[in-house]
Amino acid sequence: MPIARPSLARKCELPSGRNATGTPLRYTRHLLATLPPMIFPSVPLFDTQFLTRLEYLSLVSRKVFQGELMAQRRTTQTGSGVEFADHRQYATGDDFRYLDWNLYARHGELLLKRFQEEEDLHVYILLDCSRSMSVSDSVRFDLARQLTAALAYVAMSDLDRVAVFAFADGVLDHFPLTRGKERILSLMEWLDNLQVSGETTSLKNLTNQFVQRGHRKGLAILISDFYDPQGFRPGLDLLRHHGYEPSVIQLHSPEEANPKLLGDVELADVETGEVRKLTVTENSLQRYRDRFNQFLGELTSYCTSYGIDCTISNSSVAFDDLLLAMMRSTDRPAPTR
Amino acid sequence: MSFTNPTALFWATLAVPIVIFYLLKVRLRRVPVATTMFWEQVFEEKQPRAIWRQLRNVLSLLLQLLFLGLLVLAIGNPVAKNSVQRQRRVIVVLDNSASMQAIDTDGRRRFDVALDDVRQIITSLKHQDEMAIVLAGGRSAVACGLTSHPTTLLETLHGISATDGPTRLESSLPLARRLLAKHQHGEIIVVTDAALPSALSSDVVWSLIGNTIGNVAITELQVRRSPLDPLAYDILLEVSNFNDRQVGFTLDLELNDALLDVVPLELAAGESLQKVISRTSREGGILQASIAVQTANGSPLSDGLAADNIAYAILPAQRRIAVTLVTEGNWFLQHVLQANELIDLTIAQEIPQPIAADSVVVLHGSVPEKLPKGRIFVVEPDRSTDLWQLTGELQRPLVDKQQSDHNLLKFVRLDNAVMAEAKWLVPVADHETLVEAVSGSPLYLRFARPEGDVLVLTVNLERGDLPLRTAFPILFSNALTWFSGESADFIPAVRTGSHTRLQLPMNLATAPHAEVKLALTSPSLQSQTISQHGRAVVLPDLNEAGIWTLERSPSSDTIMPAAKSSGTMLIACNIADAAESDLRRTDAGPRADIESAGYGGSPLWLYAVIAAAVLLVLEWLLFHRRWIG
Numbered sequence: 001m002p003i004a005r006p007s008l009a010r011k012c013e014l015p016s017g018r019n020a021t022g023t024p025l026r027y028t029r030h031l032l033a034t035l036p037p038m039i040f041p042s043v044p045l046f047d048t049q050f051l052t053r054l055e056y057l058s059l060v061s062r063k064v065f066q067g068e069l070m071a072q073r074r075t076t077q078t079g080s081g082v083e084f085a086d087h088r089q090y091a092t093g094d095d096f097r098y099l100d101w102n103l104y105a106r107h108g109e110l111l112l113k114r115f116q117e118e119e120d121l122h123v124y125i126l127l128d129c130s131r132s133m134s135v136s137d138s139v140r141f142d143l144a145r146q147l148t149a150a151l152a153y154v155a156m157s158d159l160d161r162v163a164v165f166a167f168a169d170g171v172l173d174h175f176p177l178t179r180g181k182e183r184i185l186s187l188m189e190w191l192d193n194l195q196v197s198g199e200t201t202s203l204k205n206l207t208n209q210f211v212q213r214g215h216r217k218g219l220a221i222l223i224s225d226f227y228d229p230q231g232f233r234p235g236l237d238l239l240r241h242h243g244y245e246p247s248v249i250q251l252h253s254p255e256e257a258n259p260k261l262l263g264d265v266e267l268a269d270v271e272t273g274e275v276r277k278l279t280v281t282e283n284s285l286q287r288y289r290d291r292f293n294q295f296l297g298e299l300t301s302y303c304t305s306y307g308i309d310c311t312i313s314n315s316s317v318a319f320d321d322l323l324l325a326m327m328r329s330t331d332r333p334a335p336t337r
Numbered sequence: 338m339s340f341t342n343p344t345a346l347f348w349a350t351l352a353v354p355i356v357i358f359y360l361l362k363v364r365l366r367r368v369p370v371a372t373t374m375f376w377e378q379v380f381e382e383k384q385p386r387a388i389w390r391q392l393r394n395v396l397s398l399l400l401q402l403l404f405l406g407l408l409v410l411a412i413g414n415p416v417a418k419n420s421v422q423r424q425r426r427v428i429v430v431l432d433n434s435a436s437m438q439a440i441d442t443d444g445r446r447r448f449d450v451a452l453d454d455v456r457q458i459i460t461s462l463k464h465q466d467e468m469a470i471v472l473a474g475g476r477s478a479v480a481c482g483l484t485s486h487p488t489t490l491l492e493t494l495h496g497i498s499a500t501d502g503p504t505r506l507e508s509s510l511p512l513a514r515r516l517l518a519k520h521q522h523g524e525i526i527v528v529t530d531a532a533l534p535s536a537l538s539s540d541v542v543w544s545l546i547g548n549t550i551g552n553v554a555i556t557e558l559q560v561r562r563s564p565l566d567p568l569a570y571d572i573l574l575e576v577s578n579f580n581d582r583q584v585g586f587t588l589d590l591e592l593n594d595a596l597l598d599v600v601p602l603e604l605a606a607g608e609s610l611q612k613v614i615s616r617t618s619r620e621g622g623i624l625q626a627s628i629a630v631q632t633a634n635g636s637p638l639s640d641g642l643a644a645d646n647i648a649y650a651i652l653p654a655q656r657r658i659a660v661t662l663v664t665e666g667n668w669f670l671q672h673v674l675q676a677n678e679l680i681d682l683t684i685a686q687e688i689p690q691p692i693a694a695d696s697v698v699v700l701h702g703s704v705p706e707k708l709p710k711g712r713i714f715v716v717e718p719d720r721s722t723d724l725w726q727l728t729g730e731l732q733r734p735l736v737d738k739q740q741s742d743h744n745l746l747k748f749v750r751l752d753n754a755v756m757a758e759a760k761w762l763v764p765v766a767d768h769e770t771l772v773e774a775v776s777g778s779p780l781y782l783r784f785a786r787p788e789g790d791v792l793v794l795t796v797n798l799e800r801g802d803l804p805l806r807t808a809f810p811i812l813f814s815n816a817l818t819w820f821s822g823e824s825a826d827f828i829p830a831v832r833t834g835s836h837t838r839l840q841l842p843m844n845l846a847t848a849p850h851a852e853v854k855l856a857l858t859s860p861s862l863q864s865q866t867i868s869q870h871g872r873a874v875v876l877p878d879l880n881e882a883g884i885w886t887l888e889r890s891p892s893s894d895t896i897m898p899a900a901k902s903s904g905t906m907l908i909a910c911n912i913a914d915a916a917e918s919d920l921r922r923t924d925a926g927p928r929a930d931i932e933s934a935g936y937g938g939s940p941l942w943l944y945a946v947i948a949a950a951v952l953l954v955l956e957w958l959l960f961h962r963r964w965i966g
Contacts, residue, residue, distance in 0.1 A: 132371035227372035256371055266367040267376055276373050277365060278380065287379045295375065 045142055046149060046188040053320045054184070057150055058157040060327065087111040122177065122218030123155040123162045124244070126210065129194055130168035130201040131270040132227050133251075138196075139315050140251050144223045145191045146319035147249065149184070151221060154323075156181045163215070164190070167206040168198020177215070200271050201228045203235025210239075217243040226250050227271075232299060240306060247309040249326075250299055254314055257292060259285065338415050338941075345412035352402055359398045400956045404949050411945035416465065425466040426483065426520040428513040429455055432529035432546075433474035433497060434504040435833065435882075435917040439530070439550060439641040447547045448499040451528045454544050458526060459490045464940035469516050470494065473509035473529065475502020475834040475880030483516060500880035501644055502834030503914050504531045510541065531916075532923060547922060551580035551639035554918035555588075556609060558626050558648035558911060561827035563615070564748040564811050567655050567679045572614040574626060578604035579919045580639050587629045590614070592652065593622035609915070619679075621654035623884060623907065641920045649884055649909035650830040655679050658821050661689055664701035669804035670716065673813050674699070680817065697820045710788040712820040714813075717760060717797055724784050724791060725762040734759045734774040734796075744840065745771055745783065745792070745815050749808045756780070757800035762793065781812075792816055830909035837876045841869070841887075842906055854890040859883070860910075866890060879910045 090099060090110035100113045127148050134141040152162045156179065164175040164187065175190045201224065210220075220239050226232045226248075239246045261280045268275050278284075296312055303310030311326050340346065370376075437448040455470070462468055468490055470481040481493035506529065517523040517540070525540055530547040537543075557575030578584055583605050590597040597616060604610055628646040630638050640646065660674055661683045674682045692698055692711035699714045707723045708715075721727045736752040751772055761778045764770075772781035784791040794812075798804050831837040852870045860883025867877065879885060889904035912918065 135369050135371045225371060227374065229372075229374050253371070259370075261368060264365050266365040267373050268367055268369045269373045270369050270371060272373075274373060275367070276376060278376060284379055288375055291375045291378050 045145060045192050050146065050149075054150055054153045057320060057323055058154050060324065083115060085114045088114060120179070121155070121158075121160040122216045123151070123160050124210070124215065124218060124220045125151055125162065125164045126206060126220060126222045126224070127164060127166050127191075127194070128168070128201060128222075128224030129166040129172055129196050130198045130224075130227075131196050132201060132225055134196045135253065135255075135270050140225070140253055141196055143315050143317075143319055143322075144251055145194065147223055147322065149188050149191055150319055150323050152187055153181065153184050156184060161218075162187070165206070165210060166194055167209075168196075169200045169202040170198075170205040171209045172197060198271070199273075201225070202230065203228045203232055204230055204238065207235040207238040207242075211242040211244075218245070219247060220244040221247045221249065223249045223251065225252055225256075226299060233302065236302065236306075236308070240308075245308075248299065248303055248311065250296070250310070250312045251315050252296075252312075254316055257314070258289060261285065338417055340413040340415050342412060342414045345414075346409055348409045348412060349406070351405055351409075355401055355405065356398070359394070359401075397956065397960050400952055400959075404952045404956065407945045407949035407952065411942040411949065413942075415941045415945075417941065424522060425463070426517060426523040427458065427462070427466065427468040428471060428516050428523070428525045429458060429468065430471045430473050430506070430509045430513050430525060430527040430529070431455055431480070431497065432504055432506070432527070432531060433472055433499045434529075434531075435474070435499070435501045435644055435912045435914070436504070436530050436642065436920060437474065437499045437546070438501075438644050439547065439552070439920050441547050441641070442550055446499075447530050451530075451544075451546050452494060452497075454528050454546070455494055456491065459487050459494070462487060464943075469513075470497070471509050471513045471516065472497065473505050473527075475500040475505065476878040477505045477508040477512050479512065479516070500833070501882040501910075501912050502878065502880040503832075503917055504529065505834070506531060506534075510538075514540070530920075530922075545922075547920065549922045550641035550920045551582075551584075552641045552645070552918055552920045553578055553580065553584060553586060553604070553628055553638060554642065554645035554915070555626055555628065555648040555911070555913070556645075556915050556918060557611070557913050558624070558650050558909075559827075559830055560624050560650040560652045562653065562655070564814070565807070566617070567677060567814060568617045568619050569615060570618060570621075570652055572616070572624065572626075572650070574600075574612045574614065575609060576602055576604065576612075576628070577609040577915055577918060578607060579915075579921060581606050581921070582639075584639060586631075586638055589625075589627050589629065591625045591627075592616075592618060593620075594625075597624075618652065619655045621652040623909070624650040624652050626650075642918060644882060645912045645914075645918045647882070648830070648911040648913065649882075651828045651884075651907045651909045653828055656821055657681055658817050659683070659693060659696035660699060660817065661685055661692075661696060662699045662701065663688055663703070664699075665703070667701050667716075667798060669798050669809070670699065670701055673804070673810050676810060677814060677817070697817060708791060712789040713791045714816055714820075715791065715793045717795060718762070718793065719760075724766040724768070725764050725793070727760060728763055729761045731759045731761045731774060731776060731778050731795075733757060734776065734778065734780060736772055736780065737775040737777075738770070738773040740769075740771050743771055745819055746781075746812070747815055749812050749815065751780070751803070751808060754803045754806055754808065755801050756796045756803055758797040760795040760797075762795055790820070792819075828906075828908070830911055830913070831876065831879060832913045833880055833882055833910055834878050834914075836878065839874050839876060839906075839908070841874055856886075856888050856890050858886040858888070860885065876908070879908075882910050882912050884908070885910055 087100065087103070088111065090112045094112050098113050098115075100111050103109065103111050125148050127144055129141075133144060148164055152164065155162045159179065161177050161179045162183075163177040165171050166173040173194070175187055178187070203222070203224070203226070222236075228235070236246050236248070259280075262282070262285070264277070264279050266275050266277050300310055300312065302308070309326075311322070311329075313322050313325075431451060433448060433451075437446075437451060439447050441447055441450070459468065462485075464485065467483045467485050468481075469479060469483045470490065470493055472478045472480050480497055481490055484490060506527065510525070510527070513525045517525060523540070524542055526542045526544055528544045528546060530545065533543060533545070554577050555575070556577045557573060559573040560570055561573075563569035563571060572590070574588070576588060583603065585601070585603040588600040588602055590600065598614065600612070600614070602610060626648045628638070628640070630640060630643075630646070657679050659681045662670060662674060663685050664670060665686070671682075671684065674680050688698060688700070688705065688709060690709075692709055692713075694711070697712045697714060698709075699716065700718070701716045702719050704715055704718045704720060704722055706720070718725070718727065734756050736754070739751060740746055741750075759774070759778070759780055761776075762782070764779065764782060764784070766784055766786075768779075769783045769785065770779045770781075771783060772779070774780050778795070779793075780796055781792070781794050784793070796803055803809055828839070829837070831839075852868055854866050855869050855874065856864050857867050857876070858864045859879075859881045861881060865877070867874065874887070876887075885908040887906040887908060
């Protein structure tokens with residue numbers, strides 16, 4: 001018998017006032033109450049098999065990237081590393097300890113030795129927990145959480161530090177920066193307790209709150225449907241401007257790409273609760289499909305123009321298949337900054 | 338305006354549930370979606386006008402109510418008051434006589450032109466108008482009674498064809514007037530090619546068909562056996578030229594499809610030529626006369642009507658008859674029978690026992706007390722029998738009464754014959770006196786018996802000049818023909834459209850008071866059953882020229898015993914009507930200005946249904962088209 005998981009749910013208070021579309025929240029809550037309750041089957045999100053597949057993914061990632069994934073990668077910073085990088089002219093104030101005396105003896109030129117500094121990569125996974133991630137079932141939200149866990153496990157396996165932020169119209173909750181594979185179980189428990197909440201998706205609010213926390217720069221993976229009424233650009237621009245390396249995973253359901261609606265219907269927005277009465281015809285359906293594909297095209301085009309990894313996927317695929325496809329499609333070297 | 342079906346207005350109450358359904362808000366199917374922003378963008382591109390959106394439902398309700406109103410109106414069948422007052426009653430008298438088969442100079446058949454005219458009348462009717470079709474060809478008949486249904490009229494018209502009968506306007510017009518029943522807006526339209534009558538009635542509109550065309554026709558063809566020679570026959574032929582100029586052509590005579598003669602003819606304008614042609618044949622059969630459609634020089638004959646170019650006649654066959662003459666010796670009797678080529682004569686002293694069924698016994702003088710079964714001709718009986726009482730002798734009898742129209746006395750006149758002596762008979766059985774003396778004594782009489790007729794001639798042949806007259810062999814020839822079962826030596830060729838009384842052959846005849854069904858089959862093999870009793874039959878109007886067949890119905894069991902073998906009689910039927918064959922038009926032939934209702938002649942319910950259909954389409958375009966477009 002399907003049961004909800006309210007006991008594990010982390011309470012997320014709804015903000016007061018008005019939502020992003022200006023609809024009074026009292027009205028919005030009333031409409032949300034009319035929506036069907038989100039009761040999901042009690043299938044474990046992270047079971048033993050999931051962990052086995054995570055291990056397999058970790059091995060595959062090493063084979064694919066041959067040590068270039070996340071940690072164990074060199075930064076462009078030179079510093080106190082042990083591996084020689086290059087020389088530069090000595091300048092006043094430089095540390096004499098790094099002068100290459102052998103070279104000075106041979107050529108009489110003061111050159112300073114530079115070493116490549118190695119540091120672990122900080123991976124921030126920003127997980128969309130807005131209501132739009134779970135419309136009629138939790139398939140998309142489950143896939144997003146499984147993807148989060150898998151990406152975190154791969155990063156932890158490479159000794160990178162991982163933090164996860166749940167967001168909707170802002171940061172709702174976060175799993176603090178952590179390191180080591182043994183922390184994956186805690187992360188999975190935290191993910192298991194997550195529940196969709198919030199009224200709207202606001203990437204701008206998310207990134208604002210995220211960058212203000214002053215985290216160290218690193219890889220910021222956004223897992224969302226990107227159904228932000230204000231658009232995805234402000235949020236991603238903010239991440240880029242603050243030196244983070246964004247990576248985008250867009251998830252959508254098959255019904256969103258190709259809706260099976262016809263005739264007079266009442267469309268209820270699960271986030272805002274707004275109800276819109278429409279007469280859906282074949283023509284309007286076709287225009288919808290065109291508009292949706294245009295949205296995905298704009299996201300892809302944006303990411304391509306700024307060198308951002310972008311994965312667009314249907315929520316009906318398995319998380320490991322999606323992750324393997326992501327790995328195989330990565331044909332450029334990992335970020336080295 | 339009034340309604341022919343006012344109870345249908347009750348259906349207007351359906352407006353109540355329509356309004357109730359309109360007032361009830363229909364709960365739309367609610368579909369949760371992740372975001373409506375794409376839908377908003379889609380509908381922002383093509384946003385319906387706010388006024389239209391508000392008015393849409395109200396307009397839809399109004400259209401539906403209007404649709405219902407129109408349907409209720411249509412079911413109620415409204416009729417405008419002024420249209421009721423102007424209701425027409427049209428009786429079309431359609432001439433489908435033989436002349437309507439003529440091909441006019443424009444290449445069209447007159448009957449086809451007439452049909453087009455009637456169709457035009459039908460299509461011009463308004464919905465409340467009534468119309469009937471009366472036929473005036475062959476015999477007057479109502480083809481379609483009064484109706485307002487154009488389809489029925491058109492279907493009836495489709496089933497009407499031209500006949501070979503004569504024009505019967507003199508009986509069709511009274512029939513049409515009876516149908517009209519003095520209607521206020523009634524009119525009779527006669528569509529015909531016949532000439533206008535001298536006195537035109539005001540209530541009749543004439544639509545005259547056809548123009549003047551020439552024609553050549555066989556206006557009479559009859560054939561009969563020669564009364565003098567049993568094997569000979571005479572053909573009476575009448576051919577008429579209805580052209581305004583002299584024409585020359587040939588006429589072919591065929592007997593049973595074998596060419597008999599080719600008669601060249603040259604007829605002046607308007608001339609009718611009568612000709613008698615004699616030939617011999619024992620077998621008889623179907624005689625056919627036909628006019629060649631080409632003249633002697635090869636040019637086509639000016640002939641507008643083909644149906645009157647062929648005529649038929651039936652020549653009866655002559656069968657041989659076995660005759661036994663029982664006499665002590667009479668030279669006249671012996672030689673008059675021997676002279677007949679159809680008789681196989683046997684002379685005997687005693688009555689043969691038994692008498693063959695197909696033979697005739699002639700008893701001269703000596704007769705038994707009880708006459709035997711069979712067909713017997715008694716001449717000058719010498720004693721009383723079971724049929725008569727012999728009371729004496731009659732000296733110098735004078736003929737007082739004679740049934741000249743009887744087949745037994747055809748071409749026979751006895752009133753000028755000198756008869757010196759005759760037997761005085763008093764009939765004691767059912768009999769028919771054919772010739773009676775002034776004294777009242779029968780001279781020639783017939784006893785009708787179920788076992789065979791008995792003819793008695795009481796005249797002494799050896800005293801008087803009767804055996805020396807031509808009437809004597811003819812009298813015997815008639816008697817033997819009567820005994821042989823043939824109706825006569827002349828089967829008249831009947832005219833189309835005429836009532837004809839025919840003498841039936843023995844193989845079809847019945848007992849005098851017995852009724853039997855006979856099947857009459859037309860040349861186009863359409864059969865009808867007629868009732869008959871006795872030896873005569875009155876044929877109904879035969880409206881098709883050609884050879885008709887009269888035969889026993891399978892159920893008939895009252896045929897005379899002598900005719901059980903085969904029962905078929907051929908009847909020749911010809912147009913033979915100068916009025917039908919004369920296609921020349923002497924009057925101007927004005928076409929009637931047939932009143933046309935023009936547009937708007939359909940019933941109001943039809944307009945209501947059309948308007949409802951338009952509304953339905955409009956409603957679909959305004960509202961339901963959204964589902965697919």
